[in-house]
Amino acid sequence: MIGFPTSFLWGAATSAYQIEGSPLADGAGASIWHRFSREPGRVVGGATGDSACDHYRRYREDIALMAWLGINAYRFSVAWARVVPDGNGTLNPKGLGFYDRLVDALLAQGIEPMLTLYHWDLPAALEDRGGWLNPDSAKWFGDYAQVLFQALDDRVRLWLTLNEPWVSAVLGYLTGTHAPGRRGLREAALAAHHLLLAHAEAVTAYRAVGRHRIGIALNLEPQYAASAQAEDVEAAARRHIYVNRWFLDPILLGRYPAEIPQLFGADWPRRALQRAGLIRAPIDFLGVNYYSRALVVDDPSGRPARGRLVKRRDAQLTAMGWEIFPQGLTEMLLWIRREYGELPVYITENGAACNDPLPERGRVLDPGRARFLGRHLIAAQEALGRGVDLRGYFAWSLLDNFEWAYGYSKRFGLIHVDFATQRRTPKMSARFYRNLICRGGANL
Numbered sequence: 397m398i399g400f401p402t403s404f405l406w407g408a409a410t411s412a413y414q415i416e417g418s419p420l421a422d423g424a425g426a427s428i429w430h431r432f433s434r435e436p437g438r439v440v441g442g443a444t445g446d447s448a449c450d451h452y453r454r455y456r457e458d459i460a461l462m463a464w465l466g467i468n469a470y471r472f473s474v475a476w477a478r479v480v481p482d483g484n485g486t487l488n489p490k491g492l493g494f495y496d497r498l499v500d501a502l503l504a505q506g507i508e509p510m511l512t513l514y515h516w517d518l519p520a521a522l523e524d525r526g527g528w529l530n531p532d533s534a535k536w537f538g539d540y541a542q543v544l545f546q547a548l549d550d551r552v553r554l555w556l557t558l559n560e561p562w563v564s565a566v567l568g569y570l571t572g573t574h575a576p577g578r579r580g581l582r583e584a585a586l587a588a589h590h591l592l593l594a595h596a597e598a599v600t601a602y603r604a605v606g607r608h609r610i611g612i613a614l615n616l617e618p619q620y621a622a623s624a625q626a627e628d629v630e631a632a633a634r635r636h637i638y639v640n641r642w643f644l645d646p647i648l649l650g651r652y653p654a655e656i657p658q659l660f661g662a663d664w665p666r667r668a669l670q671r672a673g674l675i676r677a678p679i680d681f682l683g684v685n686y687y688s689r690a691l692v693v694d695d696p697s698g699r700p701a702r703g704r705l706v707k708r709r710d711a712q713l714t715a716m717g718w719e720i721f722p723q724g725l726t727e728m729l730l731w732i733r734r735e736y737g738e739l740p741v742y743i744t745e746n747g748a749a750c751n752d753p754l755p756e757r758g759r760v761l762d763p764g765r766a767r768f769l770g771r772h773l774i775a776a777q778e779a780l781g782r783g784v785d786l787r788g789y790f791a792w793s794l795l796d797n798f799e800w801a802y803g804y805s806k807r808f809g810l811i812h813v814d815f816a817t818q819r820r821t822p823k824m825s826a827r828f829y830r831n832l833i834c835r836g837g838a839n840l
């Protein structure tokens with residue numbers, strides 16, 4: 397088995413709304429998650445990101461933990477409304493100042509920053525102007541990206557435009573389970589199209605001023621038919637288009653999959669097809685967020701892909717109910733290479749929610765998470781050995797944090813957070829990952 401290259405990035409990932417807290421501090425504007433989490437019934441336990449991990453104030457302590465962990469890279473996101481409180485207008489120097497200090501503190505520890513421009517927390521002021529349904533949203537995002545490129549491209553060398561635009565569009569505009577909580581197939585398709593145009597706007601802007609590399613992080617999930625019956629095989633194929641190709645094709649090929657308008661039918665925004673070519677602004681690398689596979693049965697009532705997810709009776713599941721399926725990571729990475737050619741890839745998220753025990757004498761025994769990480773790193777190593785240009789791995793997540801609609805009820809962290817006291821406790825999985833990084837991933 398081929399080893400990991402010495403240049404391999406061993407990282408951990410977070411996002412602004414999930415860890416920072418202080419959402420309105422120092423002139424920051426509200427985001428759609430600040431607003432959505434306050435709506436009754438939206439988040440388990442009525443939780444909000446008001447405190448989260450208090451990272452806005454404790455970032456130096458957290459960077460010391462990163463240094464102890466031995467990671468050489470850290471993926472974080474910028475809260476758009478901290479930097480541009482009304483989303484498209486006056487800059488907030490204090491908001492930008494936080495990220496300026498964060499980047500400097502990371503570099504001082506030899507930790508490479510990977511900056512995600514957008515991780516679901518749209519400024520609420522832009523939602524009031526239609527949000528991702530407004531055709532101007534691409535320009536709003538491009539203007540915001542430009543501000544960050546100017547301020548940080550002298551130190552940030554790895555940029556991501558969007559985190560999982562599929563989730564933003566589908567959960568934010570179809571199922572309504574994420575902010576802004578709207579429900580409509582037409583809205584989801586339109587939001588998705590504008591998110592893709594926004595991605596292209598930022599990449600194009602970066603080409604004019606940027607000196608380093610820019611990509612996008614996508615949730616990619618291999619779709620398997622639950623049986624050999626033709627209707628299940630076809631349902632899995634439809635969901636593969638819906639979950640994976642809907643975004644990969646326009647970003648990497650400049651066209652939507654032919655099947656997409658059929659899946660959406662009359663709800664598909666007609667002009668989208670003509671403008672798909674604008675979306676292919678060549679990227680330098682692809683971020684793959686991998687958690688699990690999907691097992692699919694035919695479901696004529698399921699919209700838009702007419703497929704339903706099932707679980708094998710003997711499946712090993714995480715605390716999210718997601719099947720633990722490391723081989724799906726190898727297969728997804730190999731498929732991307734076959735389908736879209738040689739493109740550097742980073743695993744920008746991979747991790748598991750576990751029912752961790754409470755800290756006891758300064759220890760949290762989470763063997764399941766350590767095993768999850770180990771098995772997925774073996775799967776990543778397999779892909780490397782078969783020619784995938786894999787550049788790095790970012791464990792989700794550095795810290796237990798605000799897990800969106802699940803609030804604080806699901807823990808993904810390598811480091812336990814007691815949200816009442818903000819005490820951090822590295823888990824067994826953190827020690828496992830630290831030891832693994834120390835030996836460059838050898839002897840997995």
Ligand SMILES: OC[C@@H]1[C@@H](O)[C@H](O)[C@@H](O)c2nc(CNc3ccccc3)cn21
Pocket residue numbers: 411414559560563567615685687745792799800808
């Ligand atoms: O759920 C764990 C993480 C989440 O905390 C991150 O913010 C987000 O980037 C993230 N994406 C996935 C995988 N994609 C997904 C699919 C459906 C619903 C929610 C997430 C998992 N996660």
